[in-house]
Amino acid sequence: MLLNNRLELTDRDLMMLEVVNRWRIAQPKHFCSLLGFPSIEYVRKRIRKLEINGYLKRDLRQGREAQIFSLGKKGKEVLELQSVGKVSDATVRHELGVLTCTCFFREYFPEAKLDYHSIITDRDFRVHEYKKGNYHGYGKMNRTGDLTFKVGNDWWIVEYEKEKKDAFRLQTNVSANKNRAYGQIWVYPKVKSSIYHGLLEAREYIGIDDAQFKLLTFEEVEKVLKRPSKRLATLSTNPIDVLIEEFYSYSEHREMDLFHTPY
Structure with missing residues (x-):
């Protein structure tokens, strides 16, 4: 696909x-893990070409050494995007963590064959609900997890929790x-033991x-980025x-009034 002379x-x-x-x-390490590149050096060389040609641009707010990239002007044109909103510093840090979790769960549940389109993001849900207009019988979800995916016949929700929340809010989200x-x-970050204990109480x-409630430290999850994935990425x-509609259908019979749980 030739888009310019270079x-x-x-x-x-x-x-x-x-x-x-x-x-x-x-970041390069996410591309290397999620897309199955042979080495981080190869990824960096490819990113450099995409950056020079305007498809990716470097985000310098976290420091140049962080090597964080967003879409450049030509990248938006290729994907036919009209505009992409400005991302706050807090969102950058959170999304990098969620993307790291995506890489981990792609390896953690190999039997589920998780890949690019088989992991639903919070952003995917929000875009989908916006397009649905009146939601065609489905109520808009008050909140979604950071990641949602299916293992066998069961759906799992992943939450990346960086900061401690009060007990009531945690209980509401867990419920x-x-x-x-x-x-x-x-x-959660290993050093944030208060988050760990709050989740156990919730x-x-x-x-x-226990089989339906798992706790993992981010440090454990992050280890997956130390080596390239042996699984080549494929598009679903x-x-x-379609996957989002399937989740709605699955969860519709489970959905209950949250206030049935006495707080």
């Missing part, structure tokens, strides 16, 4: 642009996840089996909208 975009280049579009930003999916996984209060044959 760079011919490959299928993997296009997937790099798609990854940045879905998560707003990405909402219980009502919408089979299981939930919470990822699980006990709501009443959730099912559009993301």
